[in-house]
Amino acid sequence: MAFVVAREVPASSSMAVPHGPAGVGEARHRMRDQLRISGVPESVIDDAVLILSELLSNACRHGRPLGEGMNGGGAGDGDVRAAWRVDKTGRLTVEVTDGGGPTRPLPATPSVTAHGGRGLNIITALAEAWGVRDDIHGEVTVWALVQSGHRHEDFATRVAAPSAAAIADLGLKDPFDDGD
Numbered sequence: 001m002a003f004v005v006a007r008e009v010p011a012s013s014s015m016a017v018p019h020g021p022a023g024v025g026e027a028r029h030r031m032r033d034q035l036r037i038s039g040v041p042e043s044v045i046d047d048a049v050l051i052l053s054e055l056l057s058n059a060c061r062h063g064r065p066l067g068e069g070m071n072g073g074g075a076g077d078g079d080v081r082a083a084w085r086v087d088k089t090g091r092l093t094v095e096v097t098d099g100g101g102p103t104r105p106l107p108a109t110p111s112v113t114a115h116g117g118r119g120l121n122i123i124t125a126l127a128e129a130w131g132v133r134d135d136i137h138g139e140v141t142v143w144a145l146v147q148s149g150h151r152h153e154d155f156a157t158r159v160a161a162p163s164a165a166a167i168a169d170l171g172l173k174d175p176f177d178d179g180d
Contacts, residue, residue: 012085019065024056027082047126048146054119055096063098097141
């Protein structure tokens with residue numbers, strides 16, 4: 001008779017990520033590996049990794065690093081904190097905490113040619129819900145709830161490039177038109 005010993009795989013994780021682009025890739029890889037081991041569906045993992053990347057990018061662009069002496073996840077001076085957990089119903093929560101910034105995280109309406117400003121719109125399309133939580137120390141946590149099969153049906157149309165007709169309506173001058 002053989003006994004099988006089940007190994008409990010952690011369904012949550014927290015890590016300090018350097019405030020800047022250097023740690024984003026490491027955080028994505030760690031999340032993907034841990035969620036796969038935990039048996040999370042691949043479509044949920046893909047959405048969660050993209051959400052994590054967007055949240056970390058926003059924290060590094062718009063938020064301050066966590067102050068030295070802050071505890072929880074080992075994040076300190078020069079870091080932000082990334083965390084994720086799977087609850088008993090299989091819902092995945094992704095969180096990124098920074099030291100706060102001059103503005104509140106809100107979805108933007110970027111111009112067609114803008115190089116940024118779409119991150120929270122992507123998160124809105126992929127997540128069941130998302131929000132912002134402040135604490136008394138000035139830390140700001142942006143969280144997103146990801147669940148299998150929740151992706152909004154119009155995701156591609158909300159984040160895709162504009163149609164040629166929409167670009168034509170901008171009234172841009174043809175560079176080859178000599179005005180005659």
